[in-house]
Amino acid sequence: MSATISFRTPGFWRISRHPNWKHSPFCSTPISLSIKEIGSMKPQLPSNPHPTDASRSRNIRFSKMLSSDSEGSCKHEKDFDCFTVREAMLDEEYWTAAWLRAESHWEDQLVDRFIDSRKRKFAEQEFYALKRRCNGHPEKCTCFVAVKSEETNSKRTVMNSVIGTLDISIRYLLHGETFPGEQSKSSFTGFSKTKRHSYGYISNLCVAKLARRRGIASKMLHLAIQVAKSSGLKKVFVHVHKDNKPALQLYEKMGFQMVETSITHSSEPNYLLCIEIS
Numbered sequence: 045m046s047a048t049i050s051f052r053t054p055g056f057w058r059i060s061r062h063p064n065w066k067h068s069p070f071c072s073t074p075i076s077l078s079i080k081e082i083g084s085m086k087p088q089l090p091s092n093p094h095p096t097d098a099s100r101s102r103n104i105r106f107s108k109m110l111s112s113d114s115e116g117s118c119k120h121e122k123d124f125d126c127f128t129v130r131e132a133m134l135d136e137e138y139w140t141a142a143w144l145r146a147e148s149h150w151e152d153q154l155v156d157r158f159i160d161s162r163k164r165k166f167a168e169q170e171f172y173a174l175k176r177r178c179n180g181h182p183e184k185c186t187c188f189v190a191v192k193s194e195e196t197n198s199k200r201t202v203m204n205s206v207i208g209t210l211d212i213s214i215r216y217l218l219h220g221e222t223f224p225g226e227q228s229k230s231s232f233t234g235f236s237k238t239k240r241h242s243y244g245y246i247s248n249l250c251v252a253k254l255a256r257r258r259g260i261a262s263k264m265l266h267l268a269i270q271v272a273k274s275s276g277l278k279k280v281f282v283h284v285h286k287d288n289k290p291a292l293q294l295y296e297k298m299g300f301q302m303v304e305t306s307i308t309h310s311s312e313p314n315y316l317l318c319i320e321i322s
Contacts, residue, residue, distance in 0.1 A: 103135065104135050104136055106136070107201060108136050108202045108203075110205045118130050119131065120271050126258075127208075127258075128191050128193060129189070130188065131187065132209075135175075136203055137202060138171055138174055138175055138178075138187065139167070139203070140189070140202070140206040141174065141206065142171040142174055144208075144250050146170065147163065149163075149166060150162070150166075151253075177213065183214065184214040185211055186211070186213070187211050188264055188267060189206045189209050190209070190251070190263070191206055191207070192205045207251065207252040207260065208249075208250065208255065208261065208264055210246060210249035211246070212246050212271060213244070214242055214244060214275060214277065215244075216242050217241045217242075221241075222305075223281070223305070223318070224245070225306065225316070226306070242277055243278070243280065244280035245282070246268055246280060247282070247283075261294060262294065262297070265294075265295075268280070273321045282300065283314040283316055284314060284315050284317060285313055285314055285315075292315070295317050299319045300317040300319045301318060301319070302315055302316070303317065
């Protein structure tokens with residue numbers, strides 16, 4: 045008998061996320077691990093693992109094993125030393141990506157007796173929202189996951205293999221805009237849905253705490269930028285909290301630059317960064 049339970053992992057590195065998410069400080073002491081240590085990571089069950097009605101309705105197999113056989117047509121995929129970055133294809137991968145984001149959201153919050161139920165509710169909402177986005181509602185979005193490579197004579201579940209995730213979506217500027225959010229809501233005049241006004245937007249980039257400092261975030265970003273380029277986009281934007289210096293350093297290292305004119309237009313505690321794709 046299979047059980048639909050969610051798990052918690054030790055914690056996640058928040059590189060970028062939706063600009064309206066509540067900010068909490070970045071972990072100041074990232075952990076550097078060997079490939080062997082990354083391969084030994086195991087999930088931990090939450091203190092209150094009972095599923096909600098919403099989670100019972102999903103056809104998710106928490107015991108599903110990672111398989112080397114492709115279960116779908118994966119257009120974007122790249123292998124690295126001990127992991128692979130590719131599109132999420134399975135519901136189990138989408139759910140794990142949603143749970144990573146839930147863990148990330150509450151990583152620095154004080155633990156209380158309701159924390160697991162809050163994470164689970166957040167993950168369930170993000171799971172369904174993520175599936176809608178990746179089906180083109182309301183925007184074209186691709187969810188990438190970083191998956192630990194299979195080792196000889198070693199089998200892992202799908203959910204114990206995903207160690208990172210990010211979204212990249214195709215969006216459009218409003219009429220008269222030169223960057224996202226330049227026009228106020230009161231002056232909304234409609235989107236310019238042309239190739240010239242389209243851009244890529246990165247969000248929800250996070251890496252499992254025990255897998256940090258292995259280049260996973262930068263590899264996911266590389267693939268996301270390649271996908272944006274293959275889609276004919278000329279620019280990719282991302283919001284980063286002003287106090288998240290490690291994230292700012294990562295994006296600047298990747299070639300992103302501050303959109304200086306956006307600083308005076310936003311009351312949010314985030315910087316808007318952009319990379320131009322040649």
